[in-house]
Amino acid sequence: MFDGAISEEIKMEEGPNRVRTGIPGFDELCGGGLIRDRTYLVSGTSGAGKTNFSIQFIYNGITKYGENGIIVATEERPEQIRENVLKFGWNLEELEDENKLAIIDACSTKIGIPSQEKYVDIRPFDIRSLMDQIITTQEEINARRALVDSTTSISFYLQDQAKIRVELLKLSTTLEVIGLTSMMTCEVIDESMPSRFGVENFVTDGTIVLYYKRHENVRMRSMEIYKMRGSDHSKKIHPYEITPDGFVIHPHEEVYSTV
Numbered sequence: 001m002f003d004g005a006i007s008e009e010i011k012m013e014e015g016p017n018r019v020r021t022g023i024p025g026f027d028e029l030c031g032g033g034l035i036r037d038r039t040y041l042v043s044g045t046s047g048a049g050k051t052n053f054s055i056q057f058i059y060n061g062i063t064k065y066g067e068n069g070i071i072v073a074t075e076e077r078p079e080q081i082r083e084n085v086l087k088f089g090w091n092l093e094e095l096e097d098e099n100k101l102a103i104i105d106a107c108s109t110k111i112g113i114p115s116q117e118k119y120v121d122i123r124p125f126d127i128r129s130l131m132d133q134i135i136t137t138q139e140e141i142n143a144r145r146a147l148v149d150s151t152t153s154i155s156f157y158l159q160d161q162a163k164i165r166v167e168l169l170k171l172s173t174t175l176e177v178i179g180l181t182s183m184m185t186c187e188v189i190d191e192s193m194p195s196r197f198g199v200e201n202f203v204t205d206g207t208i209v210l211y212y213k214r215h216e217n218v219r220m221r222s223m224e225i226y227k228m229r230g231s232d233h234s235k236k237i238h239p240y241e242i243t244p245d246g247f248v249i250h251p252h253e254e255v256y257s258t259v
């Protein structure tokens with residue numbers, strides 16, 4: 001299943017242009033980290049680990065690199081998110097109290113329940129109002145990283161493929177222009193497709209795909225950097241684990257059979 005040594009030579013870059021995710025094993029797969037002020041798509045099937053992976057990027061940003069973060073939650077209520085990631089020892093509430101993290105609740109209004117959150121997107125499917133909310137929040141907490149989890153519910157609302165492309169492009173460009181390095185998640189049904197509506201990966205600078213595939217009687221987790229504009233990156237599929245401390249990627253191992 002796994003190959004031994006990996007033969008790729010990926011040129012590592014240091015400096016302020018690289019944003020380290022701090023996710024064990026990941027940064028060395030893409031030359032030392034993500035490129036600053038760019039937007040990346042994290043795609044995968046339900047349960048693949050998209051939310052946890054991208055929250056680890058935000059959490060590490062604050063706790064390891066002093067870069068504050070914004071999480072836009074469209075699918076899970078902030079309360080659920082806080083509770084879920086506490087299992088990894090990530091105390092989001094503490095960071096929110098210190099004004100290092102803001103979670104924008106773009107979920108409650110959508111499903112018609114009241115929200116007690118500090119940051120609420122009252123019109124969750126209006127990209128313009130969401131962008132305004134992000135801009136205000138970014139100024140308030142001086143954020144450098146953001147997560148939009150997920151683009152799929154926004155896209156379902158917009159329905160039309162051309163509209164999805166334009167609106168998500170507006171969103172990703174706004175995030176970049178205001179100085180945020182961001183991840184946007186995308187839920188796929190078919191793992192051979194990097195996005196749900198076939199356009200999300202066109203409006204982002206990179207695509208990270210998380211696989212959760214069945215092999216005989218077990219499911220295996222693996223990931224691939226499908227695209228990363230402006231950077232050298234691994235072209236292989238690497239196994240990862242979700243441990244009690246979060247994601248651990250094995251950059252020197254390769255999955256060559258995903259049947």
Ligand SMILES: Nc1ncnc2c1ncn2[C@@H]1O[C@H](COP(=O)(O)OP(=O)(O)O)[C@@H](O)[C@H]1O
Nearest residue numbers: 045046047048049050051052053087242243244
């Ligand atoms: N503490 C944990 N230890 C190991 N695996 C976990 C833990 N918590 C969650 N998981 C795994 O993470 C999966 C959910 O990850 P999540 O990021 O919410 O997926 P997605 O956003 O892609 O739907 C769960 O199905 C479970 O397999």
Ligand SMILES: [Mg+2]
Nearest residue numbers: 050051052149
């Ligand atoms: Mg999720």
